[in-house]
Amino acid sequence: MTTTTLSPTVVERPKRSAFAWAVSDTITVTRRNLITLFRLPQMLIFSLVQPVIFVLMFRYVFGGAIRVPGVSYVNYLMPGVFAQTVAFGAIQTGIGLAEDLHKGLIERFRSLPMARSAVLSGRTLADLTRNVFVMFLMVAIGYLVGFRVQTGIFGLLGGMAVMLFFGFSLTWIFAIIGLSTTNAETAQAASFPILAPLVFASSAFVAVASMPGWLQGFAKHQPLSVAIDATRSLMLGGYYSSPGKVLASLAWSVGIIAVFAPLAVRKYRRAA
Numbered sequence: 001m002t003t004t005t006l007s008p009t010v011v012e013r014p015k016r017s018a019f020a021w022a023v024s025d026t027i028t029v030t031r032r033n034l035i036t037l038f039r040l041p042q043m044l045i046f047s048l049v050q051p052v053i054f055v056l057m058f059r060y061v062f063g064g065a066i067r068v069p070g071v072s073y074v075n076y077l078m079p080g081v082f083a084q085t086v087a088f089g090a091i092q093t094g095i096g097l098a099e100d101l102h103k104g105l106i107e108r109f110r111s112l113p114m115a116r117s118a119v120l121s122g123r124t125l126a127d128l129t130r131n132v133f134v135m136f137l138m139v140a141i142g143y144l145v146g147f148r149v150q151t152g153i154f155g156l157l158g159g160m161a162v163m164l165f166f167g168f169s170l171t172w173i174f175a176i177i178g179l180s181t182t183n184a185e186t187a188q189a190a191s192f193p194i195l196a197p198l199v200f201a202s203s204a205f206v207a208v209a210s211m212p213g214w215l216q217g218f219a220k221h222q223p224l225s226v227a228i229d230a231t232r233s234l235m236l237g238g239y240y241s242s243p244g245k246v247l248a249s250l251a252w253s254v255g256i257i258a259v260f261a262p263l264a265v266r267k268y269r270r271a272a
Helices: 018-039 040-066 071-105 106-110 116-144 152-180 184-200 213-221 222-236 241-270
Strands: none
Touching: 018 116, 018 213, 018 241, 040 116, 071 116, 071 152, 071 222, 106 152, 116 241, 152 184, 152 222, 152 241, 184 222, 213 222, 222 241
């Protein structure tokens, strides 16, 4: 009797360049994360709760006591709230990666014939897409409380683009934190001490000139303040017009991605 041995069938991916496969894999992972997001709409709702509370609190509770030069306080406030929204939204990247790592999903991704960078790129792009949606909602809420763009639709879109790009750069920092922690709760706890000084020691809610002298240098030049000032320049113009701030914000964002994206990919390879 003859014994026939069946060898396992190896399914090979179609021939493409490594870059083409990296793009395809990134799109697939992005789609997976967006499907997860839309199946849990409460995540979007909770992403909006905190910035809405800050808008209402600073607009109607503290707004009467805070004076800023050149514009009404609500117009000064909203670019700061946009920055707060994308900055705290970036934490979700780390939380999501920590959760995937804890559940073993990252390990399953590593067993697939896919680009190593796709898991991180897909996560950050999905969170960027979420931030776009949340930003448009925050603009609508801002208009309800009196916010008005002074430079037209292109100023509005330009300011949003600068802020979203900066938020995208921050996601790479928090991706490293998520991959360095054991679970989502730890990732969130580790992220807040990093983000809180950037948000609250900035030009988001008050003029830097009102701060103590020893704090003003940091508050003026740190990347979140630069992104906020760039957004004010594009949306408000006039007293706050500063093309140099726009270029500086873009340089910060590119620099952060150039430094932290490779570090995040390296950490992913080691963590999974």
